Amino acid sequence: MHTYSLKVAGLQRELPICKVTDDLHIGAFICFGDAELTVACAKAMLDLLEPDSYDYLFTAEAKSIPLIHEMARQSGAKKYFIARKGQKVYMPNPIHVEDKSITTVGTQRLFLGSDDAALIRGKRIVLMDDVISTGGSLLAMEHLVELAGGTVVDRIAVLAEGAAAQRKDIKFLAPLPVFNADGTIK
Numbered sequence: 001m002h003t004y005s006l007k008v009a010g011l012q013r014e015l016p017i018c019k020v021t022d023d024l025h026i027g028a029f030i031c032f033g034d035a036e037l038t039v040a041c042a043k044a045m046l047d048l049l050e051p052d053s054y055d056y057l058f059t060a061e062a063k064s065i066p067l068i069h070e071m072a073r074q075s076g077a078k079k080y081f082i083a084r085k086g087q088k089v090y091m092p093n094p095i096h097v098e099d100k101s102i103t104t105v106g107t108q109r110l111f112l113g114s115d116d117a118a119l120i121r122g123k124r125i126v127l128m129d130d131v132i133s134t135g136g137s138l139l140a141m142e143h144l145v146e147l148a149g150g151t152v153v154d155r156i157a158v159l160a161e162g163a164a165a166q167r168k169d170i171k172f173l174a175p176l177p178v179f180n181a182d183g184t185i186k
């Protein structure tokens with residue numbers, strides 16, 4: 001398998017290059033289980049945010065969960081929000097939006113309980129994710145926060161993949177190219 005050598009937050013990792021379609025391959029950035037990387041990326045992302053400029057961090061499950069937790073822990077935040085990709089019985093009257101990402105076949109849905117939505121109402125929210133690629137997940141999170149009555153004041157990720165690296169409305173630690181089947185950069 002081809003790999004891509006990524007340096008981010010002062011650490012080097014070899015990302016396996018995985019097929020999305022015959023024409024599009026991506027470097028798989030998986031923070032799960034990598035405590036050293038999670039701690040370093042969380043610190044570097046917090047360095048890009050003004051501490052007083054937002055009330056809550058917000059993400060969608062799953063791979064960004066350790067990252068958002070570590071960002072909250074390092075910044076002393078007592079609360080953060082995670083949109084779920086399925087409805088849970090303990091979610092009172094959940095609100096939901098459609099979500100489509102580069103790595104998932106078909107459409108997902110993002111859910112938020114009305115208890116969480118009530119806490120978000122009127123608050124300044126920073127959206128965070130491990131990777132922003134097509135921007136589909138970010139857009140879905142933004143819609144969910146708006147539906148809850150919150151205001152998105154910043155968008156931050158570890159990596160901006162492909163064309164996302166040209167976006168001016170997001171903050172990120174490093175760009176991640178997309179690849180051809182032979183492992184060369186597109």
Ligand SMILES: O=P(O)(O)OC[C@H]1O[C@H](OP(=O)(O)OP(=O)(O)O)[C@H](O)[C@@H]1O
Nearest residue numbers: 061062063101102103133134135136137
């Ligand atoms: O900008 P996009 O095209 O939306 O792609 C980025 C999203 O895709 C990946 O999540 P994935 O859908 O694989 O979900 P997971 O974290 O639950 O595995 C990644 O963690 C981002 O959330």
